[in-house]
Amino acid sequence: MAKAKNKSTPAYDRVRAARGGKRPTGLDYVKGVFSDFFELHGDRAFSDDAAVAGGIAWLYDKPVTVIALEKGHSTKERSKRNFGSPHPEGYRKALRLMKQAEKFHRPVVCFVDTAGAYPGVGAEERGQGAAIAENLLALSGLRTPVLSIFIGEGGSGGALALSVADEVWMLENAVYSVISPEGCASILWKDASKAPEAAAFLRLQAQDALEMGVCDRILPEKGLGSRAFYRDLSRLIYDKLTELSALDAEALVGARYARFRQFGTGA
Amino acid sequence: MAFVAKNKPNDVPRQVKKPAAATETERVCPRCKSKLDVGKLWENRNVCSCGYHFKLKARDRVALTVDVDSFEPLWEDITSVDVLEFPGYENKLELSRYVAGEADAVVCGRAKISGRPCILFAMDPFFMMGSMGAAVGEKITRAFELATEEGLPVVGFTVSGGARMQEGLISLMQMAKTSAAVQRHSAAGLLYLTVLTNPTTGGVTASFAMLGDVIFAEPGATVGFAGARVIEQTVGKKLPQGFQTAEFLLAHGFADAIVPRDEQRWAIGNMLKLHAVSA
Numbered sequence: 001m002a003k004a005k006n007k008s009t010p011a012y013d014r015v016r017a018a019r020g021g022k023r024p025t026g027l028d029y030v031k032g033v034f035s036d037f038f039e040l041h042g043d044r045a046f047s048d049d050a051a052v053a054g055g056i057a058w059l060y061d062k063p064v065t066v067i068a069l070e071k072g073h074s075t076k077e078r079s080k081r082n083f084g085s086p087h088p089e090g091y092r093k094a095l096r097l098m099k100q101a102e103k104f105h106r107p108v109v110c111f112v113d114t115a116g117a118y119p120g121v122g123a124e125e126r127g128q129g130a131a132i133a134e135n136l137l138a139l140s141g142l143r144t145p146v147l148s149i150f151i152g153e154g155g156s157g158g159a160l161a162l163s164v165a166d167e168v169w170m171l172e173n174a175v176y177s178v179i180s181p182e183g184c185a186s187i188l189w190k191d192a193s194k195a196p197e198a199a200a201f202l203r204l205q206a207q208d209a210l211e212m213g214v215c216d217r218i219l220p221e222k223g224l225g226s227r228a229f230y231r232d233l234s235r236l237i238y239d240k241l242t243e244l245s246a247l248d249a250e251a252l253v254g255a256r257y258a259r260f261r262q263f264g265t266g267a
Numbered sequence: 268m269a270f271v272a273k274n275k276p277n278d279v280p281r282q283v284k285k286p287a288a289a290t291e292t293e294r295v296c297p298r299c300k301s302k303l304d305v306g307k308l309w310e311n312r313n314v315c316s317c318g319y320h321f322k323l324k325a326r327d328r329v330a331l332t333v334d335v336d337s338f339e340p341l342w343e344d345i346t347s348v349d350v351l352e353f354p355g356y357e358n359k360l361e362l363s364r365y366v367a368g369e370a371d372a373v374v375c376g377r378a379k380i381s382g383r384p385c386i387l388f389a390m391d392p393f394f395m396m397g398s399m400g401a402a403v404g405e406k407i408t409r410a411f412e413l414a415t416e417e418g419l420p421v422v423g424f425t426v427s428g429g430a431r432m433q434e435g436l437i438s439l440m441q442m443a444k445t446s447a448a449v450q451r452h453s454a455a456g457l458l459y460l461t462v463l464t465n466p467t468t469g470g471v472t473a474s475f476a477m478l479g480d481v482i483f484a485e486p487g488a489t490v491g492f493a494g495a496r497v498i499e500q501t502v503g504k505k506l507p508q509g510f511q512t513a514e515f516l517l518a519h520g521f522a523d524a525i526v527p528r529d530e531q532r533w534a535i536g537n538m539l540k541l542h543a544v545s546a
């Protein structure tokens with residue numbers, strides 16, 4: 001029995017795949033899908049969080065506000081980007097860019113890949129909880145289309161803060177979870193090595209999220225990172241943004257409210 | 268898919284003993300270590316003479332806050348369902364219903380405070396540490412929707428360990444759902460006042476708890492996003508004294524005021540009056 005507990009599960013295999021260091025990261029998607037990305041820095045209050053990269057880019061003939069959680073590739077870059085775990089100033093930068101997008105009637109596309117919001121002293125001092133909460137509130141009422149694409153890890157509130165969206169898409173191997181399987185196993189069984197079992201119970205795979213209505217589309221990973229892969233994704237995003245942009249703001253925001261309102265409405 | 272169900276009457280928990288706490292006559296203050304008579308402690312609103320604020324059941328919170336006979340509870344039969352068949356959850360739910368005497372971790376209703384009508388919610392620390400699953404999210408959301416419809420302020424007492432992991436992604440979605448309902452209430456120009464009590468953490472801090480127009484905190488309450496132990500493990504350092512307390516929140520600009528329990532009724536009533544006059 002002692003050995004069996006460390007055996008992986010299909011769910012945990014996905015978690016490993018989602019965390020895998022060789023996957024394209026947020027900025028790879030930005031560069032692959034869009035053209036002429038111009039990065040805009042800073043939250044205008046405290047600093048510039050490198051775990052969150054944002055700016056404006058072209059998608060064919062549309063200017064789009066793009067926000068990506070970025071983990072980085074090299075050891076040096078990963079450390080600079082805090083392994084993709086934002087501080088409050090990262091969420092506030094994202095919020096600033098979302099509000100800017102609303103003002104100029106640009107759609108917003110977010111690429112989500114994070115183990116979660118950073119649990120640190122400075123993060124708490126600067127109001128990590130408040131920063132995430134303000135993003136949830138603002139996104140729910142944002143009068144411009146929002147599309148969120150999970151490309152790897154979707155770690156709890158830290159991922160949700162960029163995905164109160166009109167649609168949420170997930171890569172085939174992306175995961176989305178209320179708690180890390182390790183954290184869950186520690187709480188449940190006081191044993192983080194039972195994470196594979198916890199992963200199975202958490203229903204954190206893209207297919208699970210699709211069945212629950214949390215995710216709207218699963219993106220196959222065939223040719224992941226190739227030119228053809230990004231081209232297909234560009235077209236999918238373009239069509240979706242065109243469709244969402246045709247709605248008036250009232251209808252758009254109303255549908256977004258209904259999308260999240262359905263979770264737990266009762267028998 | 269139904270994520271919340273009506274609470275079945277006569278839901279008798281299996282293998283549950285009557286909790287010792289229900290019969291105790293004496294409690295020890297964790298701060299000053301004095302032995303306190305339970306009756307006398309209650310007369311002082313469960314606050315020790317040293318200022319330590321003991322936890323309160325949701326119903327006791329309500330009783331200490333609202334005008335006499337003004338509370339009309341709402342949606343009392345909404346309770347969470349173990350949709351994921353998560354290990355041990357069903358039994359935990361049953362135990363909590365018994366120990367807390369509530370269908371889930373929040374009590375909502377109409378109330379008057381200092382004569383002013385409002386929609387009130389109070390979370391219950393004795394129901395799975397006030398964690399938020401579909402039922403809590405649903406009741407909080409309904410509270411804001413009703414208040415928006417009727418043009419009423421919302422007053423809320425938070426105490427929570429965060430999102431209820433036993434409900435997986437559905438519990439995470441409650442953060443978005445409740446925040447969206449707060450957004451509509453706020454856009455309608457209505458007042459939302461929160462009182463953060465010990466402890467308010469995780470997904471509740473990162474959603475409706477921190478969205479009040481006015482945020483009060485109870486003295487000494489632990490309020491934060493990440494758990495202290497997780498932070499300590501991550502940064503590999505001892506945390507500073509008073510980290511993530513109400514006082515820490517005030518010092519860093521995330522609470523409007525620290526309001527001791529015996530002043531809350533007055534302070535909330537005062538805020539409701541200040542916002543009842545249109546310019």
Ligand SMILES: [Zn+2]
Pocket residue numbers: 296297298299300301315316317318319
């Ligand atoms: Zn004491």
